[in-house]
Amino acid sequence: MRHAGTGAVRVAFTLGLLAGGAAIGIADTCDAPWGYYSPCRVQTLVPVDGSASVPLTLTFVSSDNAPWPWTAYPMDDSLCSGNTLTPWASFSRYSGTAPPAAISSATITVTTNAQGLGRGVREAYACVSVASFARVAIPIEMGVDDRIFDSDFELGNPSWSASAADGGDLSITPAAAMSGAEGLQAFVDDTAALYVEDDTPSDEPRYRARFYLSPHDFDPGEAEGHLRTRVFIAFTEGPTHRVAAIVLKRSGGAYSLGARARTADGSQTSTAFFPIGAVPHAVEIDLVPATAGANGSLELWIDGVSKTKLTGLANSLSAVDFVRLGALSVKTGASGTLYFDAFASRRQLYVGPIQ
């Protein structure tokens, strides 16, 4: 946006990352023109009555020949056109000056506080303005009790509830790392299932999960006409049923991914299959069990792009109680190695690829 014909001011936001702590920010750099919402967002995950702090770095790129004063302040309305301060998100009102024809930056710390708010997601905005010109609004999301389970398969990560390793065919190794130093390797040499299991979901009314998958050199048994293997399954309990799955397919050596949802009558609905390469991919699902009639859904993302969404699902019995990640439902003729890494599950917030 040009100001008074003297040149342009651009703003870039770098959101900090606090991995493994109480807060998670999305590490990213997002250019945003004045008068718009930032494509990046500040995201914090806090326990009930908890709080979190996330650094937010603002970078100003000025091609003007004059200095521009700027301020950053928290607000709860669209593009900060109102004056209501957000009670649960705070940072010190920050003021500075973008020097002429220069790049400058400042880091502020956004603190979110869920005291007395209960489970759920709340959204506010960090507003940045320069002089009296239009603002940039950076969404701030606070997910209260939103994290279910995270594992990057690194030393010190929380333990999985259970695993099936078939005598060492499932292992944590640097060869499988797609984030950090290590990842999960499933070496398939027979039909034994290889998986890690997370039991921490508990009758979840919505379940979202993201992980990294590389098909590497896995063969589901193409020579015997076996083209598909499940790589992720979500289960419900009492009685135990599969309620959703992510399916890896190989046909003519070409890999693709699809998803399946189970409805309350036991039938299955499948998405199309979407081509992927034999390289790391971020895979994410959002499973919403029906609350009345057929209003459930299952959405699938690959590498941060929504590929498909099954809607109108009569899947009222799909509250998730535990999940498995690995080489599941392996058929005769299957062989080769699959890699997994960077698993994260949430109750409401989208996770997205690692930035």
Ligand SMILES: [Ca+2]
């Ligand atoms: Ca890892």
Ligand SMILES: [Ca+2]
């Ligand atoms: Ca085996």
Ligand SMILES: [Ca+2]
């Ligand atoms: Ca459970």
